[in-house]
Amino acid sequence: MLRADPCATILSPRTSLKEALERLDALMNRLVEADQTGAGIDPLRVAGELGQIRQLLAEAPAVVRAKDGQKHFRCEACGTISHGDRQPERCPTCGGRKFFAADIEQPFVESGAG
Structure with a gap:
């Protein structure tokens, strides 16, 4: 079964906090699944996605x-x-x-x- 890779979508600055949190949850689930099944996951794509999520959260108003x-x-x-x-x-x-x-x-x- 093919699944969309949560690392494949680039987040825009207009993405809401809720969407950023949903993407973070999806990425964490993908990492857990990769660990449990032995499936590979590209660490550079994960790092890129985490960096984009981090930027969105940092831009959220304090x-x-x-x-x-x-x-x-x-x-x-x-x-x-x-x-x-x-x-x-x-x-x-x-x-x-x-x-x-x-x-x-x-x-x-x-x-x-x-």
């Missing part, structure tokens, strides 16, 4: 805590950010129940460049 004390919670399933004093019970976009705190405690982050 969230700095609001001055009124509200926190930001990002849905693990779709990437939607909810605001409030505490984590919502469900994501308003997809109904997901798993969130992580998306606030940056330090508003100025050095890139390490220079």
Whole structure:
């Protein structure tokens, strides 16, 4: 059975966070499958795909805590950010129940460049 190689599609800057996470999951599944079956996988294609996913995630907007004390919670399933004093019970976009705190405690982050 032929399967589409998750490394074959180039991601564009317009790809959403959800799509980037789906691509990352597909790539991880492909790596596990290759390990379990002994099938080969091209490490340079994997590295290229990971680099593109990394770039998309790095370009995603960072969230700095609001001055009124509200926190930001990002849905693990779709990437939607909810605001409030505490984590919502469900994501308003997809109904997901798993969130992580998306606030940056330090508003100025050095890139390490220079």
